[in-house]
Amino acid sequence: MRRAELIMAMVMAIFSAYLMWKSAELPIGWIPDEGPGGGAFPFWLSLGMLICSVWTIVRWVKRITPQSRSTQPYFDSHALTLILMVVAALILMVGSIHFIGVYGAVPLFFIFYMRFLGRHSWTKTWTLALATPVVTFLFFEIILHITLPKGATEELFYPLFDIFM
Amino acid sequence: METIQFLLDGFVVALQPMNLFLVIVGCAVGLFIGAMPGLGSVNGVAILLPVTFIVPPTSAIIFLAAIYYGAMYGGAISSIMLGIPGASTAVATTFDGRPLALKGQADKALVAAAVASFAGGTISIILFTAFAPPLAHVALIFGSAEEFALMMLAFGTFIGLGGDDIPKTLFSICIGLVMSAVGLDVISGQPRLIFGDITGFFHGINFLVLAIGIYGIGEILWTIESSRGEVSVSQAVVSVRRILAALKELLKSTKTMLMGSFIGFFVGLLPAAGATPGSIMAYGFAKSTSKDPDSYGKGNIDGVAAPESANNAASTGSMLPMLTLGIPGSPTTAILLGGMVIWGLEPGPRLFVEQTEFVWGLIASLYVANFFSILLNIAFIPIFIWVLKLSFTILAPIIFVLCVVGGYAPTQDMHDVWLMLLFGVVGYFMRKLDYPMAPMVLAIVLGPLAESSLRQSLLQSHGSMMVFFERPISGVIMALSLALFLMPAFKMAKKFIKARRAGSAGNDEPSQ
Numbered sequence: 122m123r124r125a126e127l128i129m130a131m132v133m134a135i136f137s138a139y140l141m142w143k144s145a146e147l148p149i150g151w152i153p154d155e156g157p158g159g160g161a162f163p164f165w166l167s168l169g170m171l172i173c174s175v176w177t178i179v180r181w182v183k184r185i186t187p188q189s190r191s192t193q194p195y196f197d198s199h200a201l202t203l204i205l206m207v208v209a210a211l212i213l214m215v216g217s218i219h220f221i222g223v224y225g226a227v228p229l230f231f232i233f234y235m236r237f238l239g240r241h242s243w244t245k246t247w248t249l250a251l252a253t254p255v256v257t258f259l260f261f262e263i264i265l266h267i268t269l270p271k272g273a274t275e276e277l278f279y280p281l282f283d284i285f286m
Numbered sequence: 287m288e289t290i291q292f293l294l295d296g297f298v299v300a301l302q303p304m305n306l307f308l309v310i311v312g313c314a315v316g317l318f319i320g321a322m323p324g325l326g327s328v329n330g331v332a333i334l335l336p337v338t339f340i341v342p343p344t345s346a347i348i349f350l351a352a353i354y355y356g357a358m359y360g361g362a363i364s365s366i367m368l369g370i371p372g373a374s375t376a377v378a379t380t381f382d383g384r385p386l387a388l389k390g391q392a393d394k395a396l397v398a399a400a401v402a403s404f405a406g407g408t409i410s411i412i413l414f415t416a417f418a419p420p421l422a423h424v425a426l427i428f429g430s431a432e433e434f435a436l437m438m439l440a441f442g443t444f445i446g447l448g449g450d451d452i453p454k455t456l457f458s459i460c461i462g463l464v465m466s467a468v469g470l471d472v473i474s475g476q477p478r479l480i481f482g483d484i485t486g487f488f489h490g491i492n493f494l495v496l497a498i499g500i501y502g503i504g505e506i507l508w509t510i511e512s513s514r515g516e517v518s519v520s521q522a523v524v525s526v527r528r529i530l531a532a533l534k535e536l537l538k539s540t541k542t543m544l545m546g547s548f549i550g551f552f553v554g555l556l557p558a559a560g561a562t563p564g565s566i567m568a569y570g571f572a573k574s575t576s577k578d579p580d581s582y583g584k585g586n587i588d589g590v591a592a593p594e595s596a597n598n599a600a601s602t603g604s605m606l607p608m609l610t611l612g613i614p615g616s617p618t619t620a621i622l623l624g625g626m627v628i629w630g631l632e633p634g635p636r637l638f639v640e641q642t643e644f645v646w647g648l649i650a651s652l653y654v655a656n657f658f659s660i661l662l663n664i665a666f667i668p669i670f671i672w673v674l675k676l677s678f679t680i681l682a683p684i685i686f687v688l689c690v691v692g693g694y695a696p697t698q699d700m701h702d703v704w705l706m707l708l709f710g711v712v713g714y715f716m717r718k719l720d721y722p723m724a725p726m727v728l729a730i731v732l733g734p735l736a737e738s739s740l741r742q743s744l745l746q747s748h749g750s751m752m753v754f755f756e757r758p759i760s761g762v763i764m765a766l767s768l769a770l771f772l773m774p775a776f777k778m779a780k781k782f783i784k785a786r787r788a789g790s791a792g793n794d795e796p797s798q
Contacts, residue, residue: 126719133457140464140479147471147478156745159471159478162737166460166467173457186451188719195718200511207510208711211503211686215703223691231683239679249680253687265340267695 125195126188127181134174140167203238210234222271224254289419296646299344300654308341308349309651313659316356321670322681323364324509326373327357327601328618332501333685335494335625336692343629344644347622348651351605354618355407355655358561358598359663362399362590363670366392367520370513375561375597378569382582382589384520389585392522393667397532398587399594400663402543406595407656409547410554410602415649418638422610425635430739430746431754433612433634435763437736439770440557440613440728446770447556450722462726465491466733473741486701493624493730494696495706500723501617502689503710506682508717513678524667539591542572550596554603557728560616561600568596602652609645610635614731617724624731628696 141164148158149165181189196204214230231250235241261267263285271278299305319330330353338346361376366383379399386395428436441459445452468479469490480487546568553564572592573582582589604615605622612634614620626633631641638645663670693706717723747753755761 129719143479156741159474159476163464163467166464169460170457173453176453227687234683
């Protein structure tokens with residue numbers, strides 16, 4: 122927990138400095154007849170972020186925050202494995218949407234999550250893995266007319282659109 | 287009597303078949319979301335907002351407000367049956383609700399929670415109806431200086447009253463405002479903060495991307511970590527006779543519910559406070575004014591009635607500044623406010639003049655939602671208990687998928703989905719270190735307005751900050767917000783002097 126707080130504060134401090142530099146690409150001073158420049162608002166706020174991060178680091182050194190005095194680990198090993206698996210699955214799902222589309226990625230995600238993380242029966246897993254994309258399709262594509270990304274599976278949907286639209 | 291006429295017109299809108307249907311569905315969905323441990327109104331509203339693009343704005347907000355309402359009722363269910371608050375707003379309900387359930391009186395506690403929620407809801411909507419029109423009328427004369435001052439006041443409440451780590455809270459506000467500045471600069475039209483020249487940043491960071499990331503992805507990760515291990519659901523015997531008996535007994539709690547409702551409503555007005563502290567305050571107040579304070583915590587029915595009436599009253603209270611001033615009173619209303627922008631409505635005092643159908647339809651729908659929530663809540667107690675037994679490994683993937691699709695829908699850009707995932711994971715890590723998330727969401731919603739009102743005011747005053755202090759209304763609001771910002775410093779100074787007098791070095795003490 123101690124180390125995590127320091128790392129977070131330092132990363133955020135660096136990020137704030139980057140934001141300040143990035144904001145300064147636009148004028149941050151006063152422009153006559155136009156008021157403050159476009160970069161001023163984010164610039165001063167990023168400075169605020171930087172000050173707050175440094176403040177947190179100072180408080181960490183002085184051991185004022187509960188985290189800086191905590192001897193608890195930031196994650197215990199069991200929670201860490203679980204969270205890493207879930208986050209990895211999410212990244213893989215979103216990543217694979219680019220290739221196999223929402224309707225390919227979602228069932229795979231369900232199979233992984235329910236079968237391997239949740240240890241549910243295959244019947245339950247398949248029911249949800251197949252029902253969710255169908256409901257999603259009917260709701261978003263047919264009722265809302267929002268086209269979801271389909272990647273390589275695009276062509277498979279032409280007949281479906283012919284039926285519904 | 288103009289108000290009553292408007293309210294009646296509002297009922298005409300709220301009782302249209304589609305809107306009525308949406309209220310009922312919204313209440314049911316809200317009850318379900320509220321009953322799930324870990325998920326509360328803010329999660330439901332954030333995740334489901336993209337779904338509402340299907341209906342006109344009035345219906346959309348009626349649906350979301352019904353979810354908000356239902357979730358406030360539902361939160362009590364898992365507090366009582368599991369001893370785990372269904373949402374942070376129902377924390378105080380566990381204090382006496384759980385002991386009652388363990389005594390085999392779960393049904394009594396559930397009925398008390400539902401009736402108290404109804405009382406809190408009804409009283410607060412009446413207060414709302416009375417206060418909103420005059421406040422909106424006053425707010426009509428507000429200029430950009432006043433607008434900016436009000437936003438400072440909203441952020442000030444987080445510093446002065448929020449009770450979280452001060453530098454982390456300030457950081458959260460600043461980063462939210464900076465994120466709102468990404469995209470094209472409104473005044474000069476120049477692109478700014480386009481990280482790595484990725485084109486996706488040109489349309490800015492949609493507040494929904496942050497809200498779904500934090501309250502969808504982040505919240506589920508949080509729940510996955512904290513809800514490991516089996517939970518035990520208490521048994522509840524439910525019968526009509528027992529419910530009637532419980533109702534009769536509740537008559538004694540009328541005073542508690544009244545107090546809870548008033549406390550909840552007024553605490554709910556403040557952006558940083560809202561339903562959670564409101565319900566805890568109401569619990570504390572009921573306990574301290576009770577003739578028998580020792581029975582609290584051991585299963586006193588008043589200990590359920592007080593926080594439950596307060597959290598519902600607070601949710602209505604937080605809508606008052608949202609509708610009249612354009613300043614959300616809670617994270618949930620911040621998301622509703624962001625939704626209004628998406629629907630093409632301009633939040634602020636003019637809403638009451640220009641969008642009467644929207645405003646009064648919403649107000650009337652709250653009366654309707656309240657009615658259906660208590661009905662559904664009591665009628666479907668067995669179903670909600672079944673919901674609690676539902677495995678989280680089924681619910682989590684469904685919510686994740688909803689988040690991904692919901693994050694994609696508003697802009698139809700995969701860039702936003704990635705960003706949402708990033709916000710969710712980073713937000714979760716930050717939350718573990720006590721960085722508060724609500725100020726960040728509020729800031730990204732208010733950011734564009736805060737920037738333009740600041741720049742406009744400064745332009746009018748030729749760069750002098752005094753413009754915020756010279757105008758009477760803005761001056762008073764600014765002074766108030768400065769006092770809130772400086773409150774922690776006062777507290778620290780007071781402590782320091784005290785420590786000095788006591789003759790001991792105050793260095794070891796935590797500063798808040």
